Amino acid sequence: MHIGIHAGTDLAGQRTGVEEYIYQLLHSFPSAGGASGHTFSIYVRNSAVLGDAPSFFIEKPLHSPFLWTQGRLMLETRIRRPDILFVPGQIPPLLSGCPYIMTVHGLEFLRYPEKYSFARRWYLRNGTMAALRRARGIIAVSDSTKKDLTHFFGIEPSRIRVIHHGYSGPPDEVRAGAPQQEKGIPFMLYIGRIETKKNVDGMVRAFEIFKRATGAPHRFVLAGKDGFGNEKIRQMARKSPFAEDIIFRGYVTQEEKWRLLSSCGAFVFATWYEGFGMPILEAQAARAPVITSSVSSMPEVAGEGAFLVDPARPEEIAKAIEVVLENEERRAGLIEAGQANLVRFSWKKCAQETLDAIVSS
Secondary structure: OEEEEEOOOOOOOOOOHHHHHHHHHHHHHHHOOOHHHOEEEEEEOOOOOOOOOOOOEEEEEOOOOOOHHHHHHHHHHHHOOOOEEEEOOOOOOOOOOOOEEEEEOOOHHHHOHHHOOHHHHHHHHHHHHHHHHHOOEEEEOOHHHHHHHHHHHOOOHHHEEEOOOOOOOOOHHHHOOOOOOOOOOOEEEEEOOEOHHHOHHHHHHHHHHHHHHHOOOOEEEEEOOEOOOHHHHHHHHHHOOOHHHEEEEEOOOHHHHHHHHHHOOEEEEOOOOOOOOHHHHHHHHOOOOEEEEOOOOHHHHHOOOOEEEOOOOHHHHHHHHHHHHHOHHHHHHHHHHHHHHHHHOOHHHHHHHHHHHHHHO
């Protein structure tokens, strides 16, 4: 088959969830079983995505100052049409006429519409609806996302294949169980976009409750790009009686991310909704005790390796933080269960199952 892959995003820059998914698949596909029997056209905005790649992987830079997916890629796939187009970022070029298989990462814009701007919500809802209608195949990244596709769009469950993400492994010293302890004041950690749909404001409230109740010296480090509603969160932090202990680090490098994960007292990820929740696995891999939400895909992904909380109850999140930091037996149990949970996930497995889905669609 001639397989096209929509990779038109900044994979060489600051990757977050979807970008990391695309990046890892592109680097895992060449070693998947049966891959060498196909030709892959990798549609990119520049030619700096793959580096060294086998001859059956061909990067095709498509330059356009605007409307890249619905304009430039649409024209390319109409004129030089692949047998199937894989769209890992949810919305394909809708007018290309090319058969495609798509990955749906989550429908939080329908669960929590107030957390999105009107324009963004309109684009995601209508674009996803149109894409699902004509898709040759649909991949959901979790059983939770599959249920949402059935609930919101009426998609027949038999049309949806669940393929879990993998996770990027930590450096050798973290993998060996020797945390790189950060000097100074102990801290808890959140990694993800700084936005209200991630319930960062709720986690800040929980941190305040924890500090008042315990007087602990811990800080709360928030690492990630700014997102929708970040101004509200930063204003809330500035007005907090513990403002000096709430640290916004911005986007962090891979090296810095693993250093923070391996030395935090607890990884707090009590978000409203996750299509998958890759940071949960990364925290488990770094041997950080995980506190996450009891909703959407998070229990599915975390397994037994997390303290589950109601994201709508900051006092419950605060109590979980206190327990994880003070109860050594509970803490050790979460870390051990997190390590056991990781065997279910890998990018190699994700790539093989995804390639099988593409070829059979």
